Structures are given as structure tokens and as C-alpha cells.
Amino acid sequence: MLALRLLWRNWRSGEVKLLAAALLLAVAVVSGIAIFTDRLQHTLVQESNALLGADKVVRGSHPHDPVWNQAAEEAELHHTTATNFASMIYAGEHMHLASVKAVGEGYPLRGQLETSTTPFATEPDQIEIAKGIPAPGEAWADSRLLPLLHLQLGDKVAVGEYELRITRVLIREPDSGNPFSFLGARLLMNAADLPLTQVVQPGSRVQYQWLLAGEPSAIERFSTWLEPHLNPHQQLVDVSGNQRGLGRTLDTGRRFLLLAAVIGVLLAGVALALAARQFANRHVDQVALLKSLGTSSGRIRRLYFAQLFALALVASVLGLLVGEILQRVVAEGLWQAYQIRLGSATLYPYLISLASGMICLLFFALPALWFLPFVPPMKILRRELAVSSLQLWLQVALAFLAVLLLVLLFSQDLGLALSVIGALTGVFAITGLLAFGLLRLSRRLAGGAGSVWRLALANLQRRREQTLVQIVVFATAIMLLLTLTIVRTSLLDDWQGQLPEDAPNHFLVNIPVHEVNTIRQLIDERRYQHQPLYPMVRGRLTHINGVELSETSVAREGVFNREANLTWTDTLADDNKVVAGKWWPQWQSQHGLPGVSVEEEMAEEAGLRPGDRLTFSLGGLSMEAEIASLRTLDWRSMRPNFFFIFAPGSLDEYSPTYITSLHLPAADKAFINELLRAHPTVLVIELDRIIGQIRTIVNQVSDGVQLVLWLTLAGGCLVLLAAVTSSIEARKQEVGLLRALGSPRRLMLGSVWLEFSVLGLLAGIIAVLGAEILLASLQHWVLETPIKPHVLFWFAGPLLSAVLIGGLGMLSCRSVVNTPPAIVLREAA
Amino acid sequence: MSSTPLMSSTPMVAASGLVKTVTTYEGALTILQDISLEVAKGESLAIVGASGSGKSTLLGILAGLDLPSSGSVSLNGHILTNLDEEGRARVRAENVGFIFQSFQLLPGLTALENVLLPLELHGVDNARTAAADFLGRVGLSQRLHHYPQQLSGGEQQRVAIARAFASNPRVLFADEPTGNLDSTTGARIIELLFELNRELGTTLVLITHEDRLAQRCQRRIELSAGRLLASVENV
Incomplete structure (x- = not known):
């Protein structure tokens, strides 16, 4: 109780306000970031999982084991199925090789099905979010299917x-990015009707999907259980495997937020340590008095x-409250701007926020106060007695330990924590x-300077130790803020750059050789931005250096194990870069084989x-080729x-x-109809929705980044x-003395200004x-x-x-300079 | 460590063979040399001497704030030199009050809270009433809620006196209690100090430069370069 009374008195006299502000900010920074990141991450994962239609999917050429259903239910997971296959569908004399998907109740588990009564509907009021799946006996058709088969709604x-x-x-x-949608216009039907169609026979090329959704931890546990039960024809996919580019963006975003949170806490921590030091120094006399009593x-x-602790x-x-309010403000902003809830x-984020408050207190504030109980009581009579405070290096070491703990708490990644400490x-x-x-x-330069300069620089020199500490603190705070600002800017630029407004949003596939010129002409006439027309052959890798693929370590890896699109070209796309070997025509074959350039990661x-x-x-x-070069490429480019890639002519x-791929403005969606009517074999893959989703995610992460930056800036200012x-304390007496000796106010203010400016x-x-x-x-x-210099900065x-x-x-210092010297001296004494 | 309470006839403060040396850049420096003295219960003693003669060091050692390099000190029967800092703190808490030249009021606390602090630390019942009462006795009943900054030097020292006497110490140590005050205010403070000393039967040990103050004490001793020069009984 006495402690609380003392705390209240200290609060009233303003001695603990800075300490409280620093602590509040530390917790606000962590909670703001942690809660927001947590919500954002969940939303992002869900939103990106919407691209998959689920949190995880078992995909394969065999249906999943029905026994697993019960296991999934026991793990409190939702599950359903989707069966994809290509089938010729008929309406009177018209037919089309459609991409049929038969879905079970509950599909999709993540994301939504959007339907309309108007083909190619783009207006929001024409589009309705489906509350279920097609009823038995019914089907929902892709817009393109209607003109292709000359159908009206209600037709069979x-x-x-x-x-x-x-x-x-x-x-x-949701999951239109699935490779099977390459095959043709979508027809969505109820899985209950599938046996009646008798389309799926043994040996048919069918892709079975078992979709799973639930609490992240339950999903993780279930995945661990499921993994060993999968047969070689099945694989467990999540969004990071499905959308490589998006996964990377999310990852970078997360790392940035983490980094920012650490920097924010570090700044608040430094402010806390400084405030605690100040508090401790002010309380040396009080402690000596208490001891004498x-x-x-x-x-x-x-x-x-x-x-x-109180x-x-x-x-x-x-701080938690402030953090909560801040993150709510940003979340509300997201809702206003992008209608994203x-x-x-x-x-967890609430707990780590409170924990980081305590860690900051224990490692930043307590060490500064540690010496207080050891103040000798004799100090009350002999003010000149030295008080040994905790060694500075030990305080810094403890601060580092705190950062290590905090990074570990945030990231659960020891490597990252150690590298932050190293940096x-x-x-x-x-x-x-x-x-x-x-x-x-600066001391050398001060020699011939005027009186204001001399006074200012002399002050810096005289308090050299304090000056050094201040410079290090200022420099570190500014450095961290600059770093964060620049990283943020370059991240946003990088993300925006990946998806410029005119990024290709439609792929045209399956263009026959004899239609290449007419289609190119058609696109050019409309002045749509498009990429070159690449020839493409579907092929499967069977041997590496004569060893059958099934005998190699990568036999079960997805990218090796499925048909790939092979092309040839003489010009390297500008987002591709050769990192090993040579591009043609410089390349010479060692084995007299045609050359092939392989993507580097693969x-x-x-x-x-x-x-x-x-x-x-x-x-x-069968054809054999020799690797001519390895290439990096940008998966996020939507090209x-x-x-x-083979040497020209080899295929x-x-x-x-x-x-x-081409960029089709939203208003020109009907161009697809026109194109499809004239070239019915061409397949169009609409990526505009996925691009929209990715852009939304990028915007969300950017907004989070922005919030974090502001919080961190506040931390910097507090430091x-x-x-x-x-x-200021130390200065009071000397300013009062100089003023008493008749130094003009302007000289005092000028020297203080100069001192701090230098x-x-x-x-x-x-x-x-x-x-x-x-x-x-x-x-x-x-x-x-990419690394770039920032000359402006x-x-x-x-x-x-x-x-x-x-x-x-x-x-x-203004108040000190403006107050009559007598009062300043009396206060300082 | 233990201290043995002695018989009631023993002095309130006793020192024998006190030596204090400190290490400086120029080698060992002797501040006090072979000092022995006794202060009886209820007695008032003035320690005088030039600046740097070791008065404050002696006062600190007698009050148990510091330890001598050799020799022994007892306070109300407790042998301080046998105790650790915690033990000495206990003895101080039970027996000792202080008055300082620079008042040593806590700037963030009001007059009342400054007086209240030792009472609260000692867990005294009705501390607030007692503190207000003592401030009334030193003539500050109108100033209870003023901060030190808002009080004159004399008023601040009265608050300090109220604080020192409020916990009812057996012995009061005062370090130049009038050193920061003009002579009129100083005189009033001296009056107050001795009035309370008489009234409460407190033993008084004080350091002073002021002859007037030294004269009021029953006895005075003079220090020079760390040695006890003379002990004079005032009539």
C-alpha cells in the first residue's frame, strides 16, 4: 500500500510519466502490431485459402479414403469433395469439351461461389453469392458455355x-487457378449426380480433391496425421504450395511486420531505459533519505x-487498450477502403503484448534502478559520494537479451533472433x-568558431560520455526509423510493381498455329497490352541423365511429376535471368543435343x-535435350x-x-465472347479475379505496414x-548560472539549439x-x-x-532559459 | 551479528578509538583519528570545527550511516560496529532522527507528506493526524499542502524538524541546521529545536559553525584535521 501511495505521489510530481509513457508505448506497439498481424494473418490465410477453396486439400488421381472422413470429423474439421474432369458436353447439336467439377455439400469451405442470371455479369447488383451448391439435377455454367452451346438458362x-x-x-x-480449368468452360454440378452420368470410369483422367477447413492448429495436427496415410498418387496442398508468388508476398509482409514490431519495441525499450535512468538518478537523494530514516x-x-510493477x-x-484501439482503427479503415472484414x-497476441511489457520492464527499466537499494545512507551527508550503478555494458547486454527474447516470442525463430542481435x-x-x-x-573545427559555436561545442566535449550515449541513441533511433521507412517504401513498390494496373489478367491458351496471326491481329486492333505468343507443347520429364525419374530423389515432387508446358524462344523475357550456363546462340552442346534452359529453383x-x-x-x-542454362524468373509477373525453354525449332x-497473356480492361470482358465465337478452340483463363484478390492482400499488408511504421515513429520520438x-536536469544549473552571470538569452538559446543540432x-x-x-x-x-542506394536520404x-x-x-530548454536565473538555481539546488 | 543492550546508565551515544581512512588517488587519507566520546541521554552536544575537519564524517559514523575503519560506536546500547547495514538501519529506524543543512525535503511531496513519510515507513497508526499535529507544533498548520518549492527556507527547515521529531527519536543528529538560513530565521529554528529537545527529552548531536547555536548546547567538542581538540562544558 505504501508503495502505491509513493507511486501516486511520484506520478503527481511527474517523475514517472515518461517511464509510464515508454512502457505504455512498448505494449501499445507490440499489441497493435501483434493483434493486427494476427487478425491480418488469419484473414490473409483464409483469403488466400479461398483461392484453394479450403485450408488444405488432398489432391490426386485417386479418391480419398472414406475412413478419413471420420478422423476429420473427430478433429473438428469441415470437409467436402470436388471431382474435376474434362468431358464433352452436349446441348442439341452443339458440344464442348468442358471442365466439369462435381462438388459435395458445403463446397467451397473457404471463399464463395458467385453466380448470376446474366452471362459475363460484372455489375455487383447482378452478382449473387451462392448459399449452397447446385441442387441434384441442376448445374451452373460458366458464362462462356452459354454462347458456345447456344444455351439459355433453364436449358438442359x-x-x-x-x-x-x-x-x-x-x-x-474460388479455386479457378486449378490447372484443370485450363481445359475448357466450367460446368459445376452436384456430386450426388456424378454416378448417374457414368462419365467417371476406371482409367478416366480425373482429379479428386478432398477439401479440409478448420482451426489452424487442428488443421496442422490433422495434416501431420494424414501425411503418412497418403498414397503416391495423392498430395496434400495448401495455399503456399498452390500460389508460390502469393506465398512469398505474405511471407515478406510477415517478416516486415515482425521486424517492425521488434524495432518498435526496441525503441520503446531504449526510451524506457533512458526514462528509468533519469528516474533512478532523481531518486538517489530520496533513497539516501529513506535509508537515513x-x-x-x-x-x-x-x-x-x-x-x-504497479x-x-x-x-x-x-497500452493494450491503445494497441487494441489502433488496430481496430486500421481494421475499420480496411473495411471502409476495401470492404474487408x-x-x-x-x-496469443494479447498474452505476448503483456509479456513484452514485463520483459521490457525487467530488462530495460529494472537494471537502471538496480543500484538504488545500494545507495549508501552516508550519501545524505556527503553528496559527493559516488554511487556505483549497474555497469553500462551489463545494462546493454540485458537489453540485448530482452530483444532476443522478444524476437523469439514473436517469431519462434532462433536464427532470426540471433541475426537481429548480430545486426x-x-x-x-x-x-x-x-x-x-x-x-x-568537431572539436578541431570548433577552434576558430564564434562564441555561440564555441559554447555549444564545448558543452558537447565537456559531457563527452553523455554526448556519446546520446549520439548512439539518436543515431540508432533514426537509423531504425529510416530503415523501416525505406524498407516499407521499397516493399510496397516491389509489390505494386509485381502487379501494375496493366498486368496481364487473361491467358489465351491452346491457340492453333494457323490462328496465331489472326488472334494477334485481333488483340492488336483493340490495342490490348499483350505478351508474345509462345509456342507450347505439353510434355513430361521422364529421365535425368538417363536415369528414370521414378528412381530419382525428386520422383514424387509435384513439378517433376506432372505434365509441364514446354516452349522455345530465341529471346529471353525481360523478367527471366540466366544464372548459370549460356543462352543461345552462344551456347554449344557437349552431347550434340538440342538445348534446354531450366528454371533455377527446380x-x-x-x-x-x-x-x-x-x-x-x-x-x-521421346526426346532428349541438354541443359544449356539455368534461369531465374518472376512467378508473380502474371506472364x-x-x-x-528449348532452343528455337527444337520442338x-x-x-x-x-x-x-493480355491485359483486358474490366469493361471489355465481352471481348472474350467475341474471341471465343470466332476461335472456339481457344481457351481463356481469367486471372482478373485472382489478381484482384492478390491486390487486396497486398493492400491489406501495406496498410498493416503503415500502421506499424506510425507506431514505431512514435517510439522513436519518445526515445x-x-x-x-x-x-535537461544537468543543464538547468549551468544555464541558470550563465544567465545569472549575464549571458544574453539569445546566446543561451542559440548555443542550446546549436548543441542539439550538431x-x-x-x-x-x-x-x-x-x-x-x-x-x-x-x-x-x-x-x-533488390538492393538500391537511397541518395535522397x-x-x-x-x-x-x-x-x-x-x-x-x-x-x-526554453523554459529553463526563460525562467529567472534565481528560480532555476534554487530548483537545481 | 548481534548487539548487546547495555545498562541504563550507559550513554546514548558512545565512540571509542574511531579512525576513518579513505583511499584517494594520492594514497590513503585519514579523516578521523582516534576519537572517543560519550553523549549522555538527553544531553545536547555541538561538534564544531573548520570545513574539512571531519565533522560530517564523525556525525555519519555516530548515527550509523557509515562505519569507521577501526574503533567502535554504540547507539542506545546497540554496538553499531558489530552490525551489518540492515542491522544499523533497524537501529536508526528505532532511535535516530536527522536534520540537514539543505533540508532534504522530497520536492514531489507536500509538507504533510514529507512528515508523513517516516511515520508510514515505521507503520505508525494515525500517521496523518500525528504528522499534521507536528506541523502544527512547528507553526505550519496553514502550510500542510504546500510543496517545498512554495515554502521559504525557514519553513522548509521547520518541516524537516517536524519530520525529525514526528517519529519520536531518542537521538537527533543535525548537520548545520541553520547553515542555509539568515540569522533571524536561524535563531527561531534554534529555539524550536531546543524547545522540542527539552519537551521530548531527545538527545541532540549537532554540527555547527555558528557560535550561537554551539553555545546553546550543554557541551561542545572541537575537531581539527580529524582530531578531537577540546571538549568544553557550556555553563
């Missing part, structure tokens, strides 16, 4: 031996630590050295190198991308069809404020240097984005930092 189509009535137009389905060291420790508790709860958060150690060491060097340099998985021989089966014919004899105010400038220079190094390593190792960083810190310093 025959699928195998069974007739289905078309009751709605299927505008969108007979209070034991143990009692003092309990009194102070109890105050601190403060931490209040600040943490308030974030899912609710789990308990921080480097940053501090370099910053300290640079600060020391620059300070020495090559790495199978240990392929230039010069290796690959055998392909193309429509039953036709190929694992294997001429395998009757290719052509493929291209600056804490560092500036900590030196401090800011030095810190800014160091910060920019450090930020560039930090950025380069982050971009290279963590975020995997080289000038803006130091300048802004000088202005900001100079301003803050002058503002804090």
Missing part, C-alpha cells in the same frame, strides 16, 4: 448419360520494485566508433547443372512462365499450340524526447550510413528484394535529424 445439357438443367451462370469460383535495502528494493501493470493494460484475433551489435559498435570520431573532429531441387541430359515424353514420343515436330529531457547532425550522418548497411543486408538476406536524413533534435532540445 447432357453430361455423359445424364441431363442437367442449367439454372445459374457461374461468375466466379532506517529503511533497509530490502524494504527499499521492495518499495521501488512494487511501484515499478506502474507496469497499469501502463500495460492501457478482418477475422477476430486469438488470445544490432554491429550497429551499436559502428555507431559508437563513428560518434567518437566525429566528436573529435534445377536446384533435382541437383541439375548445365550439361546434364533430360529426356521428355511428348505425346508418347506465361516456363520451367523448360517444331511436336505440333505445338500457342499461349499468350528522442527521453534522451533530450535526461540532459548532435542531431552527427547522429543523422551515422544513421544514414548505418541504415544503408542495414538495408542492404536486410534486403539481401531477409526480404529478398543521404542528405535528408542528417538534415532532418539536425532540425528535429535541435528543435526538441531548444524547446525543452
Whole structure:
């Protein structure tokens, strides 16, 4: 109780406010980020899982074992099935090789089916979200199917031996990115009708999907159980496997948020340590007094630590509240801007927020207060007695330990935590050295300067240790903020750059050789942006260096184990880059075989190198090629991308069809109808919906990133404020004295302004240097984005930092300079 | 460690053979040399001497704030030199009050709260009433809720006196209690100090430069360069 009374009195006298603010901010930063990230992650996972129609899918050429149904139900998972196959469907004399999907009740488990009564509907009021699946005896048809088969809604189509009535137009389905939709217009039917069609016979090419959805932890547990039960024809797929590009974007986003959270907490932690130090220094006399009154060291420790914990508790709860409000504000903004409702958060982020408050308290604030109980009581009579506080290096070491713990708490990734610590150690060491060097340099320059300058620089020199600490703190704060700002900008640019407004959103596949020119002409006439028309042959890799694929380590890997699209070209697309071997015509074959360029990651998985021989089966014919080069490519580019590119002419004899991608503005959707009527064999893959989804996800992550940046900036400002105010105490007396001796107000203010500006400038220079190094390593190792210098920041960083810190310093000292010297001296005494 | 309470005829404060040396950059420095003295219960003692003669060090050691390098000190029968810091803190809590030259009021606390602090630490019942009562006795009943900054030097020292006497100490140590005050205010403070000393039967040990104050004590001793020069009984 006494501790609480003391806390209240300390609060009233303003001594713990900065401490409380720092703690509150630390918790607010963590909770804001953690809760938002948690909600965002759930939503993103769900949204991206919507691209799959489920959280996980067992995909294969065999149906799933019905026994698993019960196991899934016991694990409290939802499940349903989707059976994909290509089948010729008939309406009177018209027919089409449709991509049929027979779905079970509950489909899709994630995402929605959008239907309409109008083919090619684009207006929201024409589109309706389906509440179920087609009833038995009914089917929903792709818009394109209606003109292809000259159908109206209500007409019947025959699928195998069974007739289905078309009751709605299927505008969108969640998992349209599935390779099977390449085959033709979609017909969605009820799985109950499937046996009646008698289409699926032993040996038919059918893809069975067993869709699963539920709590992430339940899904994980079930997957672990399921994995060993799968037969070689089945694989368990999730969105990261399904959408490589998207998975990467999400991953980078997550890493950024994590990094930002760590930086935010670190800044708040530094502010906390500074504030605690200030608090401790102010309380040395009080402790000496309490001791002279007979209070034991143990009692003092309990009194102070109890105050601190009570403060931490209040600040943490308030911080949690602030974090919660902040994340709600951003979530609401998301709703306003993109009509996206974030899912609710789990308990975990709330717990780690409170835990990080306590970690910050234990590792940043307590060490600064540690020495208080050891203040000798004699200090009350002999003020000059030295008080040994905890060694600075030990405090820094404890702070590092805190960061390690926090990163571990956030990421559960020891490697990441250690690399953050490594980077921080480097940053501090370099910053300290640079600060020391620059300070020495400034002393030399000060020799011939005017009185304001001399006073300012003399002040910096005199308090060299404090100045060094301040520069390191300022520089680190600014460096982290700069790094975060730049990373954010380049991340957003990178993501936006992947999906520019005119990114291709439709693929045209299966274009016959004799229609290539007319189609190219048709697209050009409309001035649609399009990629070159690539010839394409479907083929399967059968041997590596003469060894049968089934004998190799990659026999069961998806990319090797299915038909791939093979192409040939003489010009390398601008997002492809040769990383090993040579591109033609520079390339020379060692074995007298045609050359093939292989995608790098795939090559790495199978240990392929230039010069290796690959055998392909193309429509039953075998052909051998030699690896000429390995290529990186950008899967996120929405362009036709190929694992294997052959030298021009090598596939001429395998009757290719052509493929291209183009950007079709939303208003011109009807062009597809026109194209399909004139070229019925061409297949159109509509990616506009997926692109829309990806763009939404990118926007969500960007907004999260923005919020985090603001919180971190607040942390940075608090650090600056804490560092500036900590030196005010020491300054009071000297300013009062100088004023009493008749120094003009302008000289005082000028020297204070200059002193802090020089401090800011030095810190800014160091910060920019450090930020560039930090950025380069982050971009290279963590975020995997290209490294670029940021020339603008080289000038803006130091300048802004000088202005900001100079301003803050002058503002804090203004009251001291403006107060009559007698009062200042009395207060300081 | 233990301390043995001695017979009631024993002095309130006793020191024998006190030596205090500290290590400086220039080697060992002797601050106090072979000092022995006794202060009887209820007696008032003034320690005088030039600046740097070791007065504050002696006061600190007698009050149990510091330890001598050799020699022994007892306070109300407790041998302080046999106790650790926690033990000495207990003895201080039960027996000792302080008044300082620079008042040592906590700037964030009101006059009342400053007086209240030791009472709260000692867990005294009705601490608030007692504290207000003592402030009334030093003539500050109108100033209970003023902060030190809002009080004059004399008023601040009165608060400090109220704080020192409020916990009813057996011995009061005062370090230049009038050092920061003008002579009129100083005189009033001296009056107050001795009035309470008389009234409560407190033993008083004080350091002063001021002859007037030293004269009021029953006895004075003079220190010079760490040695006890003279012990004079005031008539």
C-alpha cells in the first residue's frame, strides 16, 4: 500500500510519466502490431485459402479414403469433395469439351461461389453469392458455355448419360487457378449426380480433391496425421504450395511486420531505459533519505520494485487498450477502403503484448534502478559520494537479451533472433566508433568558431560520455526509423510493381498455329497490352541423365511429376535471368543435343547443372535435350512462365499450340465472347479475379505496414524526447548560472539549439550510413528484394535529424532559459 | 551479528578509538583519528570545527550511516560496529532522527507528506493526524499542502524538524541546521529545536559553525584535521 501511495505521489510530481509513457508505448506497439498481424494473418490465410477453396486439400488421381472422413470429423474439421474432369458436353447439336467439377455439400469451405442470371455479369447488383451448391439435377455454367452451346438458362445439357438443367451462370469460383480449368468452360454440378452420368470410369483422367477447413492448429495436427496415410498418387496442398508468388508476398509482409514490431519495441525499450535512468538518478537523494530514516535495502528494493510493477501493470493494460484501439482503427479503415472484414484475433497476441511489457520492464527499466537499494545512507551527508550503478555494458547486454527474447516470442525463430542481435551489435559498435570520431573532429573545427559555436561545442566535449550515449541513441533511433521507412517504401513498390494496373489478367491458351496471326491481329486492333505468343507443347520429364525419374530423389515432387508446358524462344523475357550456363546462340552442346534452359529453383531441387541430359515424353514420343542454362524468373509477373525453354525449332515436330497473356480492361470482358465465337478452340483463363484478390492482400499488408511504421515513429520520438529531457536536469544549473552571470538569452538559446543540432547532425550522418548497411543486408538476406542506394536520404536524413533534435532540445530548454536565473538555481539546488 | 543492550546508565551515544581512512588517488587519507566520546541521554552536544575537519564524517559514523575503519560506536546500547547495514538501519529506524543543512525535503511531496513519510515507513497508526499535529507544533498548520518549492527556507527547515521529531527519536543528529538560513530565521529554528529537545527529552548531536547555536548546547567538542581538540562544558 505504501508503495502505491509513493507511486501516486511520484506520478503527481511527474517523475514517472515518461517511464509510464515508454512502457505504455512498448505494449501499445507490440499489441497493435501483434493483434493486427494476427487478425491480418488469419484473414490473409483464409483469403488466400479461398483461392484453394479450403485450408488444405488432398489432391490426386485417386479418391480419398472414406475412413478419413471420420478422423476429420473427430478433429473438428469441415470437409467436402470436388471431382474435376474434362468431358464433352452436349446441348442439341452443339458440344464442348468442358471442365466439369462435381462438388459435395458445403463446397467451397473457404471463399464463395458467385453466380448470376446474366452471362459475363460484372455489375455487383447482378452478382449473387451462392448459399449452397447446385441442387441434384441442376448445374451452373460458366458464362462462356452459354454462347458456345447456344444455351439459355433453364436449358438442359447432357453430361455423359445424364441431363442437367442449367439454372445459374457461374461468375466466379474460388479455386479457378486449378490447372484443370485450363481445359475448357466450367460446368459445376452436384456430386450426388456424378454416378448417374457414368462419365467417371476406371482409367478416366480425373482429379479428386478432398477439401479440409478448420482451426489452424487442428488443421496442422490433422495434416501431420494424414501425411503418412497418403498414397503416391495423392498430395496434400495448401495455399503456399498452390500460389508460390502469393506465398512469398505474405511471407515478406510477415517478416516486415515482425521486424517492425521488434524495432518498435526496441525503441520503446531504449526510451524506457533512458526514462528509468533519469528516474533512478532523481531518486538517489530520496533513497539516501529513506535509508537515513532506517529503511533497509530490502524494504527499499521492495518499495521501488512494487511501484515499478504497479506502474507496469497499469501502463500495460492501457497500452493494450491503445494497441487494441489502433488496430481496430486500421481494421475499420480496411473495411471502409476495401470492404474487408478482418477475422477476430486469438488470445496469443494479447498474452505476448503483456509479456513484452514485463520483459521490457525487467530488462530495460529494472537494471537502471538496480543500484538504488545500494545507495549508501552516508550519501545524505556527503553528496559527493559516488554511487556505483549497474555497469553500462551489463545494462546493454540485458537489453540485448530482452530483444532476443522478444524476437523469439514473436517469431519462434532462433536464427532470426540471433541475426537481429548480430545486426544490432554491429550497429551499436559502428555507431559508437563513428560518434567518437566525429566528436573529435568537431572539436578541431570548433577552434576558430564564434562564441555561440564555441559554447555549444564545448558543452558537447565537456559531457563527452553523455554526448556519446546520446549520439548512439539518436543515431540508432533514426537509423531504425529510416530503415523501416525505406524498407516499407521499397516493399510496397516491389509489390505494386509485381502487379501494375496493366498486368496481364487473361491467358489465351491452346491457340492453333494457323490462328496465331489472326488472334494477334485481333488483340492488336483493340490495342490490348499483350505478351508474345509462345509456342507450347505439353510434355513430361521422364529421365535425368538417363536415369528414370521414378528412381530419382525428386520422383514424387509435384513439378517433376506432372505434365509441364514446354516452349522455345530465341529471346529471353525481360523478367527471366540466366544464372548459370549460356543462352543461345552462344551456347554449344557437349552431347550434340538440342538445348534446354531450366528454371533455377527446380534445377536446384533435382541437383541439375548445365550439361546434364533430360529426356521428355511428348505425346508418347521421346526426346532428349541438354541443359544449356539455368534461369531465374518472376512467378508473380502474371506472364506465361516456363520451367523448360528449348532452343528455337527444337520442338517444331511436336505440333505445338500457342499461349499468350493480355491485359483486358474490366469493361471489355465481352471481348472474350467475341474471341471465343470466332476461335472456339481457344481457351481463356481469367486471372482478373485472382489478381484482384492478390491486390487486396497486398493492400491489406501495406496498410498493416503503415500502421506499424506510425507506431514505431512514435517510439522513436519518445526515445528522442527521453534522451533530450535526461540532459535537461544537468543543464538547468549551468544555464541558470550563465544567465545569472549575464549571458544574453539569445546566446543561451542559440548555443542550446546549436548543441542539439550538431548532435542531431552527427547522429543523422551515422544513421544514414548505418541504415544503408542495414538495408542492404536486410534486403539481401531477409526480404529478398533488390538492393538500391537511397541518395535522397543521404542528405535528408542528417538534415532532418539536425532540425528535429535541435528543435526538441531548444524547446525543452526554453523554459529553463526563460525562467529567472534565481528560480532555476534554487530548483537545481 | 548481534548487539548487546547495555545498562541504563550507559550513554546514548558512545565512540571509542574511531579512525576513518579513505583511499584517494594520492594514497590513503585519514579523516578521523582516534576519537572517543560519550553523549549522555538527553544531553545536547555541538561538534564544531573548520570545513574539512571531519565533522560530517564523525556525525555519519555516530548515527550509523557509515562505519569507521577501526574503533567502535554504540547507539542506545546497540554496538553499531558489530552490525551489518540492515542491522544499523533497524537501529536508526528505532532511535535516530536527522536534520540537514539543505533540508532534504522530497520536492514531489507536500509538507504533510514529507512528515508523513517516516511515520508510514515505521507503520505508525494515525500517521496523518500525528504528522499534521507536528506541523502544527512547528507553526505550519496553514502550510500542510504546500510543496517545498512554495515554502521559504525557514519553513522548509521547520518541516524537516517536524519530520525529525514526528517519529519520536531518542537521538537527533543535525548537520548545520541553520547553515542555509539568515540569522533571524536561524535563531527561531534554534529555539524550536531546543524547545522540542527539552519537551521530548531527545538527545541532540549537532554540527555547527555558528557560535550561537554551539553555545546553546550543554557541551561542545572541537575537531581539527580529524582530531578531537577540546571538549568544553557550556555553563
